[in-house]
Amino acid sequence: MLFNSFPFLFVFLPIVLAGMLLLVRWRAMRFVAWYIGLASLVFYAYWNPIHLLVIVPSIIVNFFCGKAIVETERDSRRRLYMWLGVAFNLTLLGWFKYAPLIAQTLVSRNVAEFTSAIVNPALPIGISFYTFLQIAYLVDCGRASVAPRYTFRDYLFFVTLFPHLIAGPILHHAAIIPQLQRLERRFRADRYWGLYFSPGLALLIIGLMKKVLIADEFGGWADQSFAAVRSGLFGFLDAWGGATAYTFQIYFDFSAYSDMAIGLGLMLGIVLPRNFLSPYKSGSIIEFWRRWHVTLSRFLRDYLYIPLGGNRAGRTRRYVNLMITMALGGLWHGASWSFMLWGVLHGALLVINHALRWLIPWRTPRPLAVAVTFFVIVFTWVPFRAANTADAVTFWEHMIGLHGIVLPWRYQPLAELLGLRVGDVNYFAGLSQVIFTAAAACIVFALPNAVDFVLSHRARLVRSPAAPVALGVGLVVACLVMLVTENVTFLYFQF
Amino acid sequence: MPFRRADAPRRFLVRLAAAAFISVLATAAVILAVFDRTNELYLLEIDRLLHDDSILWGPLFQQDVAIWHLNRAAIKHPDVMVVGSSRVTQFRDAMLPGTHFYNASLSASSPWDAEAYFRTLYTVHKPKLALLGIDSWWFDATRDPKFPPRATLSWHFSPTEQVAALLRQANDIRALGEMITTRLDLAPDPIGRRVPVGYNAAAKASGFRADGSYQYGAILLDRYPLYDRAGMGFRNGFRHERAQVQGTVGRFGYAGPPSQLAAETLRRIVHFHRDAGVELVLFFPPFAHAVYAEIQANPAQRKYFDEITRLVRQIAAEENVEFHDFHDYAKLGAEDSQTIDGLHVDEIGALAQLRTMVAAKGALARVITPEARRAMDALVATRHTINKHLVAP
Numbered sequence: 001m002l003f004n005s006f007p008f009l010f011v012f013l014p015i016v017l018a019g020m021l022l023l024v025r026w027r028a029m030r031f032v033a034w035y036i037g038l039a040s041l042v043f044y045a046y047w048n049p050i051h052l053l054v055i056v057p058s059i060i061v062n063f064f065c066g067k068a069i070v071e072t073e074r075d076s077r078r079r080l081y082m083w084l085g086v087a088f089n090l091t092l093l094g095w096f097k098y099a100p101l102i103a104q105t106l107v108s109r110n111v112a113e114f115t116s117a118i119v120n121p122a123l124p125i126g127i128s129f130y131t132f133l134q135i136a137y138l139v140d141c142g143r144a145s146v147a148p149r150y151t152f153r154d155y156l157f158f159v160t161l162f163p164h165l166i167a168g169p170i171l172h173h174a175a176i177i178p179q180l181q182r183l184e185r186r187f188r189a190d191r192y193w194g195l196y197f198s199p200g201l202a203l204l205i206i207g208l209m210k211k212v213l214i215a216d217e218f219g220g221w222a223d224q225s226f227a228a229v230r231s232g233l234f235g236f237l238d239a240w241g242g243a244t245a246y247t248f249q250i251y252f253d254f255s256a257y258s259d260m261a262i263g264l265g266l267m268l269g270i271v272l273p274r275n276f277l278s279p280y281k282s283g284s285i286i287e288f289w290r291r292w293h294v295t296l297s298r299f300l301r302d303y304l305y306i307p308l309g310g311n312r313a314g315r316t317r318r319y320v321n322l323m324i325t326m327a328l329g330g331l332w333h334g335a336s337w338s339f340m341l342w343g344v345l346h347g348a349l350l351v352i353n354h355a356l357r358w359l360i361p362w363r364t365p366r367p368l369a370v371a372v373t374f375f376v377i378v379f380t381w382v383p384f385r386a387a388n389t390a391d392a393v394t395f396w397e398h399m400i401g402l403h404g405i406v407l408p409w410r411y412q413p414l415a416e417l418l419g420l421r422v423g424d425v426n427y428f429a430g431l432s433q434v435i436f437t438a439a440a441a442c443i444v445f446a447l448p449n450a451v452d453f454v455l456s457h458r459a460r461l462v463r464s465p466a467a468p469v470a471l472g473v474g475l476v477v478a479c480l481v482m483l484v485t486e487n488v489t490f491l492y493f494q495f
Numbered sequence: 496m497p498f499r500r501a502d503a504p505r506r507f508l509v510r511l512a513a514a515a516f517i518s519v520l521a522t523a524a525v526i527l528a529v530f531d532r533t534n535e536l537y538l539l540e541i542d543r544l545l546h547d548d549s550i551l552w553g554p555l556f557q558q559d560v561a562i563w564h565l566n567r568a569a570i571k572h573p574d575v576m577v578v579g580s581s582r583v584t585q586f587r588d589a590m591l592p593g594t595h596f597y598n599a600s601l602s603a604s605s606p607w608d609a610e611a612y613f614r615t616l617y618t619v620h621k622p623k624l625a626l627l628g629i630d631s632w633w634f635d636a637t638r639d640p641k642f643p644p645r646a647t648l649s650w651h652f653s654p655t656e657q658v659a660a661l662l663r664q665a666n667d668i669r670a671l672g673e674m675i676t677t678r679l680d681l682a683p684d685p686i687g688r689r690v691p692v693g694y695n696a697a698a699k700a701s702g703f704r705a706d707g708s709y710q711y712g713a714i715l716l717d718r719y720p721l722y723d724r725a726g727m728g729f730r731n732g733f734r735h736e737r738a739q740v741q742g743t744v745g746r747f748g749y750a751g752p753p754s755q756l757a758a759e760t761l762r763r764i765v766h767f768h769r770d771a772g773v774e775l776v777l778f779f780p781p782f783a784h785a786v787y788a789e790i791q792a793n794p795a796q797r798k799y800f801d802e803i804t805r806l807v808r809q810i811a812a813e814e815n816v817e818f819h820d821f822h823d824y825a826k827l828g829a830e831d832s833q834t835i836d837g838l839h840v841d842e843i844g845a846l847a848q849l850r851t852m853v854a855a856k857g858a859l860a861r862v863i864t865p866e867a868r869r870a871m872d873a874l875v876a877t878r879h880t881i882n883k884h885l886v887a888p
Binding site for chain 2: 193194197198201228230231232235406409410412421423424426430432461462465467468469470471472473475476477480483484485
């Protein structure tokens with residue numbers, strides 16, 4: 001059940017909300033967490049009920065492992081339990097997500113096969129997300145002087161909460177479970193509808209519009225371009241069209257999911273952490289990673305980079321730690337060596353970025369820094385999206401014009417002026433794509449972040465006569481497009 | 496307290512619901528208006544589209560053509576039918592009088608399309624003979640489907656599909672501009688005097704006739720500005736098409752090993768016909784001779800064409816199926832001026848292909864009547880009476 005599907009929006013969500021509000025009205029607050037936890041398992045089972053056989057034992061084992069850690073006095077035993085729990089989680093993740101990669105690696109005959117992404121229908125959806133947040137919980141139990149003590153109900157609610165279950169954000173137990181104590185206050189009629197439900201609904205609709213009206217449109221262009229890279233029909237404009245389309249697709253797709261997740265959380269009275277802070281406005285790769293998938297970056301920093309030594313053991317060690325963290329972060333995205341290559345590429349860019357900051361005392365003007373960072377990001381998305389590294393290299397060759405530059409027939413005068421060839425341009429949608437991309441760029445670079453905007457203008461939003469009208473129209477347009485197009489999954493669902 | 500007035504959120508939700516409701520009505524009105532403006536409202540009278548032989552159906556969107564051909568073929572019960580891409584559109588029932596003929600052109604742009612079309616149609620009607628036009632790019636291995644293709648087609652026209660196509664078209668600014676600004680002519684089309692149904696029929700006199708063949712009105716009436724600009728067709732020396740061959744781009748963008756998946760599918764189609772008791776003839780539709788000469792002059796293209804010809808010939812020989820290689824238009828005794836463009840021959844070229852099949856004393860010769868054979872010869876004499884590219888209005 002995708003967030004951008006009719007069964008979710010018009011069946012599952014209304015039923016969950018109605019049930020929750022009835023429990024609130026009956027003053028049965030202690031059942032709300034159970035109710036949402038179980039509803040979330042139904043949501044999860046809708047994908048494939050058999051995957052409950054993975055997530056439910058994982059929750060039970062982790063809960064009791066955490067309990068054993070916090071109830072044990074001796075440090076050595078606490079550490080033992082913690083490592084056993086972490087090993088259990090990594091084994092689970094490794095078995096389901098990375099075993100097929102190892103199998104493919106063993107039988108690969110060339111670079112293309114070695115670096116091809118694996119389609120693994122048996123992969124339990126969301127396993128990367130719920131495994132990571134449970135690892136963080138166990139490590140915190142092992143580290144904390146005052147260890148967290150939760151009930152199973154609270155823990156189940158935290159792990160399964162459906163707005164984050166499939167594609168993040170990677171929640172931290174300390175940021176979510178304490179909110180259960182505040183639910184009763186949040187559900188007071190004078191607060192809930194104005195402070196939580198309405199802004200949450202607004203974010204849900206904004207996210208839906210971003211996904212259906214923008215991301216999926218770019219997705220169509222990106223898909224056809226990346227699929228055609230090996231065909232003789234592919235060229236310079238096709239490559240740039242595909243790369244920019246994917247750059248905007250993944251941006252709006254992830255931004256949409258993040259908006260919808262936060263919106264759904266608010267509708268349930270829960271404030272989820274921010275995961276997406278307008279990353280293309282970054283003036284450097286370092287800044288990009290502070291804005292893109294914030295909760296993953298934070299997890300990797302707190303539970304990998306810092307334990308590796310972080311920046312405390314000299315500059316060289318810091319760079320090595322960065323490379324290791326980014327390589328594993330890349331591999332977390334999918335069972336393919338090309339994801340690791342993408343991580344290594346970003347690790348190298350981060351190292352270069354840190355080194356340049358150390359070597360060069362002056363700062364690049366902000367607009368130039370943003371533009372350069374953006375173009376670097378466009379290039380680095382290529383191996384992330386390409387079917388394998390060989391395709392990515394061919395794609396890059398087309399982007400830098402190694403296979404020549406061909407303009408469409410109608411631009412013959414311009415081509416003659418520039419000394420270029422004219423011919424068929426098969427995988428670039430031309431003027432429509434240029435205009436659509438320019439409009440999307442305006443949204444990305446000129447408009448404020450949707451979550452920032454909605455949350456900081458909650459009062460005005462609810463009182464404004466125009467906002468609900470715009471949202472209502474947007475909802476209908478998005479639904480209309482959903483009605484007539486194939487339901488496209490969120491990109492981060494596959495990770 | 497930001498929300499002292501508890502009715503503010505309620506007003507917010509009521510306004511949102513009201514705006515959504517009004518938007519639904521407005522969207523429906525806009526869609527109806529665009530369909531009305533583009534002569535596409537026939538969707539409300541699908542029955543006429545399927546049963547009225549006096550119309551020229553030129554849809555704005557092509558996505559339902561195979562479905563239309565399915566329904567039409569089921570209604571017409573042809574003994575002989577042609578299936579293929581745009582390169583088989585010019586076969587007419589007037590070429591085979593006395594024989595129930597139907598042309599399901601444009602319903603197969605790949606072997607997978609063809610297989611799905613045959614499998615679906617033969618559940619309700621089996622002709623005696625099917626002619627399958629095979630394009631060279633069917634063996635482009637880069638076009639192999641990534642996922643298993645549809646095994647069968649739907650029989651139903653879907654209004655949702657039409658709205659979907661409209662919305663897809665709506666973000667193509669050039670197409671949208673053309674849709675809004677083009678003057679439609681709802682009078683009978685100037686070539687065949689058929690009633691125009693659909694945007695392309697009214698705007699360009701282009702569309703499908705009752706026998707399933709396609710009238711390239713825009714080209715026959717010289718209403719296709721890009722034709723000369725791009726250097727297409729005989730009068731431009733087939734500049735566009737030859738450049739594609741020279742550059743190994745466009746339809747000629749692949750010159751690697753022929754797709755084995757396509758070959759397997761073709762073999763499956765042959766087996767399916769044998770099991771269904773329907774005779775099958777495979778053929779390569781012609782290219783203009785100038786284009787074919789360009790193919791022969793390009794070593795990579797020549798090798799590719801040799802390989803696919805050898806492959807299909809081998810399948811035909813092993814499976815005992817008739818096969819005609821018409822790639823070189825000159826070998827049919829036709830002139831390059833008898834073409835729509837370098838990839839599409841006109842009705843004179845289509846007639847030449849049928850006559851060659853009959854002269855080979857193959858399956859077609861067994862199915863058609865002697866009258867049809869005589870009529871074919873007569874058409875050669877009386878051609879050019881309507882338009883130099885047509886054998887009948």
